[in-house]
Amino acid sequence: MRASGGGGGGGAMALPSAGLPRYLLLLAQENLEFRLPEIKSLVSLCGGRFSDQQELRLNSPFWILSMPSEEMARGLMKRTVCAKSIFELWGHGKSAEELYSSLKNYPAEKMAPFLQSNLSYKIKVHTFNKTLTQEEKIQKIDSLEFLPFEGKVNLKKPDHIFWLLEDYGMDPNNIPEQPLDLYFGRWIADGQRDLIESYSVKRRHFIGNTSMDACLAFLMANHGRVKPNDVVFDPFVGTGGLLIASAHFGAYVCGTDIDYNTVHGLGKASRKNQKWRGPDENIRANLRQYGLEKHYLDVLVSDASKAIWRKGVKFDAVITDRKLMHSLKYV
Structure with a gap:
């Protein structure tokens, strides 16, 4: 069984780098303590593993990872909500000169498939801070005109997109004249940041005063390495935010909660200008809203401090709010 309780990070680690292609991860600057656990969990889910052979600057939006294949990089981006994009890293330096030198030393045979005369391209510049x-x-x-591009520039629908990324540090009140780090790479894929908006609690049918933010819910489902056909349990289910995120990734979901009214969608509404909850405001209706009802098993009224499951019952993952899990220690 896998468990996820919304925890933080651990040490700064990255994939083993010896002989493996390097990729640059561009991360969103929010929920910083959740980023490393998410990436570690998803790399594991994709069949890779982390080691302590390379340090990551945990608060930086730029992480360099070594991975065995582009397929794994794409698999990572199909799940992550903390990362914006991933790039095949062609060059890195502390100055423009170092970057150019790094690019000139990048193996020509690795560049060649993407620079041919029949392939169009464009270059984007991204700066942080x-x-x-x-x-x-x-x-x-x-x-960058020294790079051996043979194809034509196409700004609308290029065959390949290359990014020049510059890091100007973390202090908005002390921005250096020149970047602290420069990166150049081929864009591979974007992450799933759009899930945060499409599953926003603001537009969700059934909510409560403590409904979990969509970003955190997806982060925790990723921490739990939820995958299709898993059975996922949330012992403090509330209005089902974690069930929705887990069902989105193909799991069958269930939960318990001590609050009878919340489980059954009864009582006063949480929305402004609405006095009482409607007859179809419940957790099942939330999953139906996103086309996920087929993944809904059931939700029970239960005190999580007391054992209710028959011996031998197993879940693939237990995912819940860590603060609520922590409170069981005092019951």
């Missing part, structure tokens, strides 16, 4: 003018961006792109 500094805004550049369009003219400055164009100058930076022009400085």
Whole structure:
């Protein structure tokens, strides 16, 4: 059984790097303590593993990971909500000169398949903690003209997109003139940040005063390595936010809660200008809203401090709010 309780990080670790392709991960700057557990869990789910052979700057939006294949990189991005994009890293330096040198030393045979005359491309410039003018961006792109591109530039529908990424540090009150780190790579895939908006609690049919933020719910489902056909249990189910995230990833979901009114969708409404909950405001209706009703098993009224399950009952993952799990120690 796997358990997820919304915990934080552990030490700074990355995949073993010896002989493996390097990838650059661009992360969102929120829920920082959840990012490493999510990435570690998803790499494990994809069949990889982390080791302590390489340090990560845990608060930075740029992480360099070594992975055995582009397929694994794509698999990671099909699940993550903390990462924005991943790139095949072609060059990295502490200065423009170091970056150019790194790019010139990147194996030509690895570049060649993406630079052919029949393939179009474009280059994007991304900066963290500094805004550049369009003219400055164009100058930076022009400085990469030594790269052996043979195809034509296509700004609308290129065959390949390359990114120049610059890191100007973490202090918005002390932005350096020159970037602290520069990266160049081929875009591979984007993460699942759009899930945060499409599953927003603001538009959810049934909510409560403590309904979990959609981003945290998906993070915790990823921490629990939820996968299709798993059976997932939340002992403090509330309005079912964690069940929704787990069902989105293909799991069958169930839960318990001590609050009879919440489980049955009864009582006063949590929404402004609505006095009472409607007859179809319940956890099952929430899953129905997202086309996930077939993954709903059931929800029971129960005190989680007392054993209710017959011996031998097993779940693939138990995912719940860590603060509620912690409170059981005092019951």
